Amino acid sequence: MNIDSQYHVTTIVLAGGKSTRMGRDKALIPMGGVPMLQLIYTIAAACTDKVYIVTPWPERYQKLLTPQSQFILEVPLPGETGNEPRTHGPLVGFMQGLAAVDTNWVLLLACDLPNLRLEILQEWISQLETIPENKMAALVQNNHIWQPLCGLYRRRCLPELTQYIEQGGRSFQQWLKPDSVHILPLLDSQMLFNFNSNISDF
Ligand SMILES: Nc1nc2c(ncn2[C@@H]2O[C@H](COP(=O)(O)OP(=O)(O)OP(=O)(O)O)[C@@H](O)[C@H]2O)c(=O)[nH]1
Numbered sequence: 001m002n003i004d005s006q007y008h009v010t011t012i013v014l015a016g017g018k019s020t021r022m023g024r025d026k027a028l029i030p031m032g033g034v035p036m037l038q039l040i041y042t043i044a045a046a047c048t049d050k051v052y053i054v055t056p057w058p059e060r061y062q063k064l065l066t067p068q069s070q071f072i073l074e075v076p077l078p079g080e081t082g083n084e085p086r087t088h089g090p091l092v093g094f095m096q097g098l099a100a101v102d103t104n105w106v107l108l109l110a111c112d113l114p115n116l117r118l119e120i121l122q123e124w125i126s127q128l129e130t131i132p133e134n135k136m137a138a139l140v141q142n143n144h145i146w147q148p149l150c151g152l153y154r155r156r157c158l159p160e161l162t163q164y165i166e167q168g169g170r171s172f173q174q175w176l177k178p179d180s181v182h183i184l185p186l187l188d189s190q191m192l193f194n195f196n197s198n199i200s201d202f
């Protein structure tokens with residue numbers, strides 16, 4: 001997609017988790033022969049203008065790159081020496097990706113959503129203009145829990161997010177204030193399934 005397209009949405013894919021429970025990099029697990037990360041950004045590229053992949057190890061995914069995707073190297077936080085663990089969790093990855101975005105809306109995606117559906121993302125994106133200005137994010141909610149790693153955020157949430165992280169916060173659930181989140185319809189209950197340790201179904 002080019003920047004003149006109708007979407008004006010950027011995707012950030014988070015691919016910097018340690019896959020501890022799975023025991024191997026979830027981004028590289030093949031789904032029908034296609035590495036998970038590639039599947040995710042192919043869908044993202046079909047419905048948004050640009051796709052950024054935030055990761056501390058871009059070299060690992062170099063072969064998967066397409067002209068539509070671009071890495072953002074996750075770096076140590078201010079005050080860190082670089083000797084700390086290389087990952088800080090998804091919220092920090094999101095903040096570092098968001099700083100590079102120049103569209104008003106961002107689609108945030110985990111790299112382990114095997115049931116992700118293009119048409120549902122397109123439906124959500126088509127509704128963005130109707131979302132009230134005071135809403136910072138548009139997410140699915142399950143049993144009062146936000147599903148933060150498959151949803152939409154306004155770019156202007158960055159200063160507030162940065163402040164929260166500087167104060168030591170690392171939790172999407174805690175950061176997201178109920179009043180500032182628009183609830184998206186979950187049109188397919190399977191879509192947000194993410195695999196952590198069991199891939200026997202695939
Ligand atoms: N860029 C970035 N992405 C992260 C980080 N931590 C988790 N993620 C991503 O966030 C998504 C959800 O994370 P999890 O399901 O917990 O995956 P994970 O952290 O790799 O797995 P566990 O080690 O088992 O928790 C996945 O797409 C991860 O790659 C991080 O520190 N940086």
Ligand SMILES: [Mg+2]
Pocket residue numbers: 017018
């Ligand atoms: Mg994790």
